[in-house]
Amino acid sequence: MKLFRQILLITAMLAAQAASAADARLPVVASFSILGDIVANVGGDRIAVTTLVGPDQDAHVFQPAPDHIKSVAHAKLVVINGLGFEGWMERVVQSANYRGDIVVASNGIAVRDRVGDEHDDHAGHDDAHHHGKNDPHAWQNPANVVVYTRNIVAALSKLDPSGATVYRKNGETYIAKLNELDRWAMQQFAQFPDVKRKVITSHDAFEYFGAHYQVRFLAPQGVSTDSEPSAKEVANLIRQIRQEKIRAVFIENMSSPKLLQQISKEAGVTLGGKLYADALSQADGPAPTYLKLMRYNIEQLLAQLKLN
Numbered sequence: 449m450k451l452f453r454q455i456l457l458i459t460a461m462l463a464a465q466a467a468s469a470a471d472a473r474l475p476v477v478a479s480f481s482i483l484g485d486i487v488a489n490v491g492g493d494r495i496a497v498t499t500l501v502g503p504d505q506d507a508h509v510f511q512p513a514p515d516h517i518k519s520v521a522h523a524k525l526v527v528i529n530g531l532g533f534e535g536w537m538e539r540v541v542q543s544a545n546y547r548g549d550i551v552v553a554s555n556g557i558a559v560r561d562r563v564g565d566e567h568d569d570h571a572g573h574d575d576a577h578h579h580g581k582n583d584p585h586a587w588q589n590p591a592n593v594v595v596y597t598r599n600i601v602a603a604l605s606k607l608d609p610s611g612a613t614v615y616r617k618n619g620e621t622y623i624a625k626l627n628e629l630d631r632w633a634m635q636q637f638a639q640f641p642d643v644k645r646k647v648i649t650s651h652d653a654f655e656y657f658g659a660h661y662q663v664r665f666l667a668p669q670g671v672s673t674d675s676e677p678s679a680k681e682v683a684n685l686i687r688q689i690r691q692e693k694i695r696a697v698f699i700e701n702m703s704s705p706k707l708l709q710q711i712s713k714e715a716g717v718t719l720g721g722k723l724y725a726d727a728l729s730q731a732d733g734p735a736p737t738y739l740k741l742m743r744y745n746i747e748q749l750l751a752q753l754k755l756n
């Protein structure tokens with residue numbers, strides 16, 4: 449009986465220790481799902497990450513809710529992408545009366561100007577893209593995410609110096625994976641001659657990706673991206689596909705089977721699947737982490753480039 453009581457006591461002590469360890473995790477807020485994943489990789493068990501704009505959600509048109517404000521109010525650190533991506537963050541921070549550090553993860557990358565100004569009729573996936581002059585989608589180049597990771601390591605180490613060694617080690621492990629992904633992607637795209645490295649997509653989120661891997665992303669000419677294209681717009685797209693000899697086409701908002709059939713018949717093109725630009729997928733989807741998202745997008749692109 450004595451032994452049994454001792455076991456109970458030990459079990460209770462272990463449970464209490466586990467609970468206090470869980471409570472001791474530093475609350476950190478990341479602005480959107482991709483960044484949340486990167487922050488979690490660096491912070492490991494020492495932090496509890498809350499993401500404001502979740503998987504499959506659009507950060508460009510995000511509407512903060514009271515729960516989001518509460519998360520920021522309780523946070524010890526807030527991590528954002530910057531470059532005008534989170535236009536709503538200032539309001540959230542003010543509402544939450546948050547006084548801690550705000551880390552801009554993209555600090556130090558080579559910033560690209562956003563494209564699409566000159567073709568406003570078919571530029572972005574929505575107008576909210578057109579706030580600042582910078583292109584915010586820097587995470588689409590894994591070499592930039594190495595910079596993000598270093599910034600996050602530095603910020604967490606400043607906040608929690610006793611974890612600095614852990615953050616540095618986690619950061620190095622993650623950076624090794626980013627570099628491996630990058631090397632693999634470079635090798636894959638290098639198999640295609642320049643002339644074949646062309647993609648038509650309605651996203652304007654792949655400028656950093658395209659510049660890094662030497663893939664040209666062309667907007668569909670004369671096709672609006674915010675609604676299902678009309679028959680006339682599809683005719684424009686078919687003309688462009690033929691003229692540019694591009695078979696790698698990703699137009700996700702096209703769902704009319706009739707128009708899709710017309711494209712495959714007249715242009716000989718089967719549209720590519722979804723490319724993940726600004727958000728992770730849900731856990732059971734194909735892009736639940738940043739590394740998986742990139743692999744998935746790259747595999748989708750490679751499969752379509754083969755058709756060029």
Ligand SMILES: [Zn+2]
Pocket residue numbers: 508577585653725726
């Ligand atoms: Zn975007």
